[in-house]
Amino acid sequence: MTTKRREACPNLEANLEACNCSYEPCGRKGLxxxxxxxxxxxxxxxxxxxxxxxxxxxxxxFDRFIQTWS
Ligand code: SF4
Structure with missing residues (x-):
């Protein structure tokens, strides 16, 4: 985890612990x-x-969201 990402969000580590996203290359994870x-x-x-x-x-x-939870 880079310092720049840590500075971007004080909640980064807690957000990452709660994140279920499996798309690993994404730079937005935790932000x-x-x-x-x-x-x-x-x-x-x-x-x-x-x-x-x-x-x-x-x-x-949105269609997938509705389908998932219907
Ligand atoms: S922006 Fe990145 S971390 Fe967020 S859900 Fe999409 S792929 Fe996952």
Missing amino acids: CCQCVAYHRRAGQLPACFFTEAAEQTYDRS
Whole structure:
């Protein structure tokens, strides 16, 4: 974990412990405000809105969210 990422968010380590996202290369992991903004712009929801199985499909669409929880 870089110092720059730690400085970007005082909650980074706690956020990472709670993060269920399996997409390892993502630089937004643990930076929840950036994660939410990114997926909102794309018309999606972050990984933590999905079950483990649904999250691993990387389909973060509203349709998938509704399908998952219906
Ligand atoms: S949910 Fe999306 S933006 Fe957030 S950490 Fe995972 S891949 Fe990155």
